[in-house]
Amino acid sequence: MSKLICDVDSLIHMHVNYYIINKNKNLKMAKIEKDFLERKNPTKRDFKAKPFMPRKPIPDLGHDKLDGERFYTQDFMQKEWDSIWTKTWQLACREADLKYEGSFITHEIGKESFLIVKGNDGKVRAFYNVCQHRGNKLCQIEEGELDIFSCPFHGWKWNNDGSLNSVFAPELYKQFENGVPAEELGLPEVKLDSWGGWLWLNMDDKSIPLKEWLGEYGEHLESYNFEKWELIDYQTFEWNGNWKHAVDAFNESYHFTALHPDMIEFGEGHDIPIELSGPHSRMINFNDTVSEVVEDQNSFTPLRETMMGDRIKGGMEKIDEDYSGSAKDLHLHYIEKRRSEEDDIEYYKDMNDEQLIHQYHYFFFPSAVFTNKPEAANVFRYRPHATDPNKCYYDFFILLNNPEGKEFPPRPEHKIYRGNGPELYEEAFRGTFPPVFCNVLAQDGSNMETMQWGNKSDSFKGGILCEQEIRLRHFHQTIDKFIEMTKK
Ligand code: FES
Ligand SMILES: [Fe+2]
Secondary structure, eight states: OOHHHHHHHHHHTTHHHHHHHHTTSOOOOOHHHHHHHTOSSOOOSOOSSOOOOSOOOOOOOOOOOBOSGGGTOHHHHHHHIIIIITTSOEEEEEGGGOOSTTEEEEEEETTEEEEEEEOTTSOEEEEEOBOTTTOOBSOOSSEEEOSEEEOTTTOOEEETTSOEEEOSSGGGOGGGTTOOOTTTTSOOEEEEEEETTEEEEESOTTOOOHHHHHHHHHHHHGGGOGGGEEEEEEEEEEESSOHHHHHHHHTOOTTHHHHOGGGGGSEEOSSOOEEEETTEEEEEEEESSOOTTSSOOSOOOHHHHHHHSOOTTSSOOOOOTTOOSOSTTHHHHHHHHHHHTTTTSGGGGGSOHHHHHSEEEEEETTTEEEEEOSSEEEEEEEEEOSSOTTOEEEEEEEEEEOTTOOOOOOOOOOOEEESOSHHHHHHHTTTOSOHHHHHHHHHHHHHHHHHHHHTTOTTOOOBOOOGGGHHHHHHHHHHHHHHHHHHO
16 A cells, blocks of 8 residues: 555544543533533434534644645645645546436536546446647537547547547558557546446545445435435536635635624524544534624524525425424424424434534535535535636536436536626526625635735734634645645
């Protein structure tokens, strides 16, 4: 086993040490956690995903400042490419999107493009999407079905299993006098594996298996049976900031109060449980409650009426008429309601009480987030720009739980949106996403630019991180560890 693989393995298991180091520290508990833990009639049985609460100790990762250079220098961008993007598993696409022999998608990560294709032998493979003649981009469309991929420049061709089909006019090549070396000229393959109905690729052929990489968090999420979910929308936003600013912004909720004041009116993100596991991390945001930092904990304001209605049936429903409690405690009512419905809605049976209503946010290093309720999920993916550390891509996937395999209308076309403002997100999601969330995305998107700008200032002395930002510290320390490991 190579040194790098050993070290990755130790990263995956380092959470064990965190807990030993911290076992004697007294833990604080937010009001919402206390309310949740002391709720009436908690469901007492074993679930595949163990409850998150009560929160576990947060490891002591030190208090060093977070330097600004890592967000904008070409040097750091190159180190990340060499140590992270080419060494770790990357979420690529839904397995169900490669239905037929010849179905393909192309997927870009940084400077590379990949061709993921189901061969006529029924096997799905991933290749570098590069013509082996003079290095042109071989397939220049995003998806389709093809038996043969033909390079637009001089017409060299490859079969959909990656093998060379033909060289145009081989008699013009002295090198091929004794025949075309087809084996040498096959498309270079990259590792591909599947989990949760998603295909993941890895440019490092010595990497550990995907399932091992996803670790215990992968096991937690298996309780959702993502294989049976339907991807109903996928859109991309080009943001004017480094990809790590996007990871950082979504990996903490401490910013809700200032940047997204609406969000704390119908959810709690102010002080929430966070956990680290090897290179990955998670947190839990509370839905259908009111943040402890908001004065009015009780009333159903118009915003709360809109955002806290029971949306299980797909529409914007009203708050249940039989509910007479406070806005803050509505989540407890929903948990009891969901539990009472589990004979009709089978998948509730596999969900612990937290999963029934609250919003886990799982981050798989370096760039995939799964955040969902039992009925619907958002998956985020952050990708670096090919050449510019000041830009990144934020991919947004919306999925619905579809245990009965219901047919859905064709998905809207996938586009890359540039710019910002709530209207951009309203256009991207064609009004299916609540305006409040479009506004939140616009706030996050414009904040990317101002962070990118401010981190370059000579006056900036490095980021100061609080305990609610521990996932950021852990994320950047993990990046640094990967860079160190690659040097060895
Ligand atoms: S570069 Fe592709 S055929 Fe020439
Ligand atoms: Fe945000």
